[in-house]
Amino acid sequence: MAFIEWTSDLDTGIGWVDEQHRKIVDCINDLHAVDRASGTRDSVSDVMGRLIAYTRYHFSEEEKMLERAGYRLLETHQGIHRGFIDKLHTIHEQYRRGADTLTSLLALLENWLFSHIRVHDRGYVATVKSAGADRL
């Protein structure tokens, strides 16, 4: 069974955003799987790196959409994204230096991602749709 299962309350109704969110969930499940399979520290670290890179990509695409929509909470949303990426980098760095940060990373990812999608991402949907900015 996957570490995290997608539930329909995570859908925003914006097709490409939901696809990218699902990919992030897949990356988190990959990270959990490589650990369960007793992957080497290097292989775990690679999966962490890919997850962070994809999350950054998603955030920048999302921010471009919020800019197109003239979303008034854009800067706040950007700040939240930046803070999260900083945290991921710190944990990744600690892992690379030999600390056992994988469990706390998985917990952070699960809690943060779900609450971010449910609260902050859901908060922009109406504005984005009414501005017609939901297409890539």
Ligand SMILES: [Fe+2]
């Ligand atoms: Fe977001």
Ligand SMILES: [Fe+2]
């Ligand atoms: Fe998002």
